[in-house]
Amino acid sequence: MNVIDYPIHGSIIYHPSILPLHRGASAINWTLINGDKKAGFSIFWADDGLDTGPILLQRECPVEPNDTVDTLYNRFLFPEGIKAMVEAVQLIADGKAPRIPQPEEGASYEGIQKKSNAKVNSQPAEAIHNWIRGHDKVPGAWITINGQVVTLYGSSLLSGTVPTGQALEIEEASQPGLITNKGLVLYGLDAKAILVKNLQFEDGKMIPAAKYFSTGESSNLELTEEEKKMAEDIRGIWKGILSNIPKIEDTTDFFKSGAASMDVVRLVEEIKQKCGGVQLQNEDVYMATVFQDFIQMFVRKLRGEDTQEELIVDYATKDVNNMTVTMPYQCFINGKFEDAENGKMQRFLLSYASVADVDKAVAAAKEAFDSGPWGKMNPRDRGRLLYKLADLMEDHQEELATIEAIDSGAVYTLALKTHVGMSIQTFRYFAGWCDKIQGTTIPINQARPNHNLTFTKKEPLGVCAIVIPWNYPLMMLAWKSAACLAAGNTLVLKPAQVTPLTALKFAELTVKAGIPKGVINIVPGSGGLVGQRMADHPDIRKLGFTGSTPIGKQIMKSCAVSNLKKVSLELGGKSPLIIFNDCDMDKAVRMGMSSVFFNKGENCIAAGRLFVEESIHDEYITRVVEEIKKMKIGDPLDRSTDHGPQNHKAHLEKLLEYCEVGKKEGATLVYGGYQVDRPGFFMAPTVFTNVEDHMFIAKEESFGPVMVVSKFKDGDIDGVLKRANDTEFGLASGVFTRDINKAMYVSERLEAGTVFINTYNKTDVASPFGGFKQSGFGKDLGEEALHEYLRTKAVTVEY
Numbered sequence: 102m103n104v105i106d107y108p109i110h111g112s113i114i115y116h117p118s119i120l121p122l123h124r125g126a127s128a129i130n131w132t133l134i135n136g137d138k139k140a141g142f143s144i145f146w147a148d149d150g151l152d153t154g155p156i157l158l159q160r161e162c163p164v165e166p167n168d169t170v171d172t173l174y175n176r177f178l179f180p181e182g183i184k185a186m187v188e189a190v191q192l193i194a195d196g197k198a199p200r201i202p203q204p205e206e207g208a209s210y211e212g213i214q215k216k217s218n219a220k221v222n223s224q225p226a227e228a229i230h231n232w233i234r235g236h237d238k239v240p241g242a243w244i245t246i247n248g249q250v251v252t253l254y255g256s257s258l259l260s261g262t263v264p265t266g267q268a269l270e271i272e273e274a275s276q277p278g279l280i281t282n283k284g285l286v287l288y289g290l291d292a293k294a295i296l297v298k299n300l301q302f303e304d305g306k307m308i309p310a311a312k313y314f315s316t317g318e319s320s321n322l323e324l325t326e327e328e329k330k331m332a333e334d335i336r337g338i339w340k341g342i343l344s345n346i347p348k349i350e351d352t353t354d355f356f357k358s359g360a361a362s363m364d365v366v367r368l369v370e371e372i373k374q375k376c377g378g379v380q381l382q383n384e385d386v387y388m389a390t391v392f393q394d395f396i397q398m399f400v401r402k403l404r405g406e407d408t409q410e411e412l413i414v415d416y417a418t419k420d421v422n423n424m425t426v427t428m429p430y431q432c433f434i435n436g437k438f439e440d441a442e443n444g445k446m447q448r449f450l451l452s453y454a455s456v457a458d459v460d461k462a463v464a465a466a467k468e469a470f471d472s473g474p475w476g477k478m479n480p481r482d483r484g485r486l487l488y489k490l491a492d493l494m495e496d497h498q499e500e501l502a503t504i505e506a507i508d509s510g511a512v513y514t515l516a517l518k519t520h521v522g523m524s525i526q527t528f529r530y531f532a533g534w535c536d537k538i539q540g541t542t543i544p545i546n547q548a549r550p551n552h553n554l555t556f557t558k559k560e561p562l563g564v565c566a567i568v569i570p571w572n573y574p575l576m577m578l579a580w581k582s583a584a585c586l587a588a589g590n591t592l593v594l595k596p597a598q599v600t601p602l603t604a605l606k607f608a609e610l611t612v613k614a615g616i617p618k619g620v621i622n623i624v625p626g627s628g629g630l631v632g633q634r635m636a637d638h639p640d641i642r643k644l645g646f647t648g649s650t651p652i653g654k655q656i657m658k659s660c661a662v663s664n665l666k667k668v669s670l671e672l673g674g675k676s677p678l679i680i681f682n683d684c685d686m687d688k689a690v691r692m693g694m695s696s697v698f699f700n701k702g703e704n705c706i707a708a709g710r711l712f713v714e715e716s717i718h719d720e721y722i723t724r725v726v727e728e729i730k731k732m733k734i735g736d737p738l739d740r741s742t743d744h745g746p747q748n749h750k751a752h753l754e755k756l757l758e759y760c761e762v763g764k765k766e767g768a769t770l771v772y773g774g775y776q777v778d779r780p781g782f783f784m785a786p787t788v789f790t791n792v793e794d795h796m797f798i799a800k801e802e803s804f805g806p807v808m809v810v811s812k813f814k815d816g817d818i819d820g821v822l823k824r825a826n827d828t829e830f831g832l833a834s835g836v837f838t839r840d841i842n843k844a845m846y847v848s849e850r851l852e853a854g855t856v857f858i859n860t861y862n863k864t865d866v867a868s869p870f871g872g873f874k875q876s877g878f879g880k881d882l883g884e885e886a887l888h889e890y891l892r893t894k895a896v897t898v899e900y
Contacts, residue, residue, distance in 0.1 A: 112147040113189055114154070117178050119143060119161055121208035124152035129170045129178065131211045134235030136227065140164050140173050142182050144189045146200055151210070155200035157189050165443055167257045169234050172443055175456035175634070216240040221253065223275045226289030230256050233297065241301065244287075245272040255298030255442075259286065263294050267314050282413060283439075285310035321393075322400050331376055331403070332396045338371045339392060351393040355386065372399070379403050388474055412612045414438050422503040422513065422738050432458050432625065433608035435465035436618025441626075451601060454626035459593065459634040462622035466564040466591035467640050469619030475591060484535030487586060490614035491528035497610065498525065501575060501603055506737045508602040509574055510746040510782070511700060513738045519700075520603075523866065524579035527882070530866040531587035534887060538588065548899055555897045561589035562667065562892055565643040566635035568628070568656070569604075571597035571748050572703040572804075578604055580870070580881040581645045586620070588890040593622045593641070595632055599749050601625035628652065636660050643667040643890060647705070650830075650875050669879025669889045671871055674832030675709035675802050677825035678861065679847060680721065682714040682815060684837035688859065690724045694808075696835060696861040698732075698786050701745055702806035703752075706833035706855065706862065709802050710792070711810045712821050718812045722790055725808070726772050729786045734777055746781040747805060753782040756805040763789050763798040763809075773806075794824060802830070818843065826852045831873030835861050 118128035120143040125131075132140045141161030148154035162177040192198040219242045221229055233256035236242040241252035246269065266281030279286040285297040300310045324332060339349045343358045355368075369381045379402050389398040415438065416427040431438040431452045442457040470476050475483070494501065501524075502517040511520055540557035547553050565585050569577040574596060585592050596604035601623075608623045624631055628648075636644060636659035643666055646656050650672040660666045678696050680689050696708035713721050737745035747753045753776065760774040773787030787807045792799050798809050813821040825834065834853035838844050848856040854872040857863060864870055869883035879889050 113144055113157055113186075113193070114147050114152075115142060115144055115182055115186060116152050117142045117174075117182075119159055120145060120152060120156060121203045121205065124208065124210040125212055127211060127213050129173055130214065130235045131209075132164065132173070132235075133168065133170065134231055136231045138164055140168075140177070142178055142185070144185055145203070153203055155202050157192070157198050157200070158185060160185055167234075167443055169237055169442070169457060171460070172455055172457050176630075214240055216243070219243060220245075221287075223273065223290055225291040226287075226293035226295050227258065229287060229289050230258055230295045233295070244274070246270070248272075250303050252301040253285075253297045253299075254301065255284070257296050257298075257442075259294040259296045269313065280311065280313045282311050285313070322397055324396075324400060328400050328403065331399075334375055335372060335396065335399065336392070338368060338375070341371075342368060349392055351391075353392045355390045355392070355395070357390075376403075387477055412437070412609070414609060419507070421507060422499075424500065424503065426500050426503050426507075428504060428602050429605040429609055430602075431605075432462075433605060433621070433623040434458065434462045435469075435622065436612060438605075438608075451625055454595075454624035454631050456630060456634045458624050458626070459631055459638065462593045462624050463564055463638055463640050465619035466593050466622055469617060470561075470563050470591040473619055474617045475620045476589070480536040480538065480589070483589065484532045484587070486615055487528050487532035487535065487583065490611060490616065491525050491532065493610045493614050494521070494525045494528065494607070497606070498522070501606060503738070504602045504606055505575055506745075509571060509600045510737055510748050512742050512745045514740055514742075515700060516737075520573055520576050523864075524575045526866045527576075527579040527583045531583040531887075534584075534587045534884070538887060538891065540893070543895075545897070551899050553897055553899050555895060558894045558896065559588075559891045560894055562642040562890060563590060564641050565590045565592045565645065565890060566638070566641045567592055567594040568632050568635065568644065568646045568648065569594065569596055570647050570705075571600040572700065572705065574600040575603040575607065577647050578607060580886075581647075582621070584881070584886040585643075585645070585890045588887055590643070590890050591620045591622075593624060593635065595624055595626060595628070595635060598625070598627055632656070633659065636666075637663045639664045641666055643669075645669045645879070645881075645889065647671040647881075649673055650877075653877060667889075669871075669881075670877035671705065671832075671879070671881060672875060672877040673802050673830055674705055674707070674872065674876050675800065675828045675830040676706055676833040676835070676853065677828075677851070678708035678711045678835040679813075679821055679825060679837070680711060680713045680717070681836070681838040681840070681843065682717045683839045683843075684717075685839065685859070686717070686721070686724070689837040690721065690728060692835075692837070692859075692861045693721075694725060694728055697808045698729075698744065698806045699862055701747055701784070703748060703804055704862070706864075707802075707804070708835060708861065709809065709830075710799060710825075711808060712813050712825060713810055714815055715812045716815050718790075718810075722771060722788065722810065725788060729772055729788070732786060734783055734785070735779070744783075744786060744806070746783045748782070750782055752805070753784055756784050756803060756807065759798065759801075759803050759805070759807065760787060760789075763792070763796065763807075766796045766798070768792045768796060768798060768809075794827065800828065818847065822847060822850050826850075829875040832876035833857070833872075 119141040123131045139161045143159045144157045146154040160181055219236045219240050221232060221242050221244050233242040233253050237254050243250050243252045263286055264281035264283055266279040269278040269280050271278050275290050276288050283296060286294050288294050297310050300308055336349045342364050346358050365383050365386045369383055372381055389395040414429050417430050419426050429438050432441055432454050441452040441454050443455040498521045501521045502513055505511050505516040505520045506513045538559050540559055543555040545553055545555045567581045582592055604623050611621050636656050644660055646653055653670040653672040657668050660668050732743040733741055734744045735742045764770055768789045769791040771788040771790050773785035775785050777783035777785050784806055790810045792809050792811045831853045833855040834851040835857040836844055836847045837859055844858045852873055867883050869880040869885040871880040880886050
């Protein structure tokens with residue numbers, strides 16, 4: 102072997118095993134097949150052998166029980182490998198790189214597996230599990246069922262009680278397998294079991310293992326004599342409608358043969374008349390347009406095999422707020438709740454999604470968009486499903502508000518009205534848009550003597566990713582996903598790591614509403630893992646994000662590098678509120694407090710800085726402090742509570758530190774600035790005055806109940822505008838004055854996506870919401886939000 106020895110330092114190679122173990126091209130696979138407890142990688146100096154050169158450095162990680170090639174690679178081997186390669190190059194540059202000879206003891210070499218060698222043999226359960234996951238995805242471990250080779254994907258060790266199911270004979274197995282609602286159970290020689298999620302047949306078709314018996318998805322149905330007679334009757338009905346076709350073949354397509362929408366109605370009604378008892382819908386014809394597919398669909402309905410699979414939910418329950426709330430806690434992927442691929446759990450036993458779960462969710466969303474009923478559905482029918490979803494959310498609004506309160510700390514009455522109430526309004530608003538998305542016709546120069554017609558079409562993007570924050574968990578979900586779905590897209594959504602519960606309850610309601618499987622997928626987990634994979638995923642065409650500006654920049658960069666996916670960002674803010682001396686003082690005090698303390702200050706458009714005209718400044722502060730003292734701080738489920746706990750401990754600590762910085766820089770702490778002496782993460786409503794423009798608290802967002810007040814000289818409108826705009830943020834702003842001319846002058850010059858005049862926090866589902874500058878771009882809500890999830894196609898016809 103020729104060794105490239107230039108540049109002068111020589112060549113180094115990355116290998117995904119702890120050398121000298123697993124030399125060769127399938128090292129990760131053999132790490133799993135052999136049941137190694139540790140995986141890792143080596144960076145070594147090239148020599149004339151195969152993975153035999155001196156070691157420069159090595160790193161290792163534990164192999165988790167349900168790790169796959171993908172999870173090992175994405176969790177450790179790839180990200181840590183990049184860092185280690187940089188470190189190795191630096192060691193070489195510094196002249197400190199070691200050359201440690203590889204020992205021959207423990208050395209092994211395994212070649213690339215062939216499909217013919219990947220058959221599953223009788224072994225203990227753990228060995229079978231290792232064999233399957235080590236061969237996933239290539240070449241694929243396989244078994245023989247009814248003389249047919251069936252490849253197994255998605256193996257996990259099964260602990261606890263084995264689910265009930267239907268026995269499945271497997272050639273040469275120690276005992277029959279079991280088809281359950283969770284997948285295929287296989288037994289090892291030790292009588293322990295594993296669970297296999299997916300099966301692939303020799304023709305390439307892959308199905309969920311749980312579906313093997315349920316609807317005959319592994320093959321076409323065999324018709325009884327009576328069913329064959331019905332099929333011929335239906336062939337006659339097709340022939341009567343498609344009179345221009347000499348013969349109805351099995352491959353005849355209803356619409357390609359000239360049928361129109363009125364013919365659909367006739368077909369359905371004639372079949373109902375001749376074949377009583379079968380409830381066909383017009384939509385069924387659109388889903389099975391070829392005669393043989395139509396007959397298969399009809400017979401499944403006749404046998405009762407088309408009924409929707411019952412949703413199985415493992416709930417966490419809690420008796421609270423005079424009710425028992427039921428909360429799903431698993432990932433929601435392809436219409437089902439299931440444990441994370443790696444088996445990881447976060448707080449309260451919530452599933453903690455992995456990269457593999459994101460990939461699975463994206464694949465489900467792509468399948469639903471490309472091939473499922475959602476992509477073929479009439480827009481009006483899509484709107485009907487969204488209306489039904491909104492109705493179900495309304496039916497469960499008290500439960501949703503209770504979950505939101507215990508998960509995010511929101512006061513129950515606010516959660517009921519705003520967090521949940523506005524979410525319901527949002528879905529109803531966008532449900533109404535579904536059949537009103539349209540293009541335009543455009544006059545262009547004619548290609549004389551011919552004519553031209555140019556028109557535009559608004560089309561969905563495909564699979565969209567949505568990443569939402571923890572301050573309004575359900576409402577942020579609604580703001581983004583309602584527009585996304587109304588436009589005809591499918592989605593994968595990551596709720597905030599600390600507030601995933603209402604998103605998972607919402608997922609349960611989508612199934613009850615009849616939203617097809619794969620259209621909506623919810624994957625709780627960390628931003629660094631799940632969110633990053635969404636930004637990097639090549640099949641995602643749009644990412645909508647609400648969160649901090651630094652994370653927004655990282656997401657934008659990843660989306661650009663991966664596949665230039667479309668991005669909308671709603672990021673940080675430091676919204677100015679200007680209060681002039683001619684304001685309605687009572688209203689300015691009430692609204693000014695709301696602008697800061699609404700939802701405990703965990704509000705993206707919160708007034709981060711108040712500018713109060715000098716002549717009313719002291720009176721204003723006195724009035725605000727008097728009102729703060731009347732606020733009731735306590736249990737968010739108590740209907741009389743005004744101010745609940747902050748979302749989590751780390752955020753409370755950050756707010757306390759923020760106040761300490763304000764005091765050290767010389768701002769006057771008029772009220773608050775401390776943690777309330779009671780159990781929980783309660784921050785006292787806080788007021789700072791004499792805040793100068795250069796101070797940290799004048800520039801940085803607190804995202805908490807901290808009022809930051811500065812004076813401005815009477816009559817200095819342009820001066821206060823300059824100070825208000827002296828920020829890199831531009832999400833919202835406000836002005837209080839009785840002078841309409843002054844109000845309009847100020848509103849035209851404030852550099853923010855939203856300006857409130859004599860009000861604050863007045864958002865509405867029909868009004869676009871989004872920021873300027875480093876507060877992001879793109880809009881939620883209103884008609885403009887739809888355009889974030891659509892693309893425009895221009896079509897030109899010559900005739």
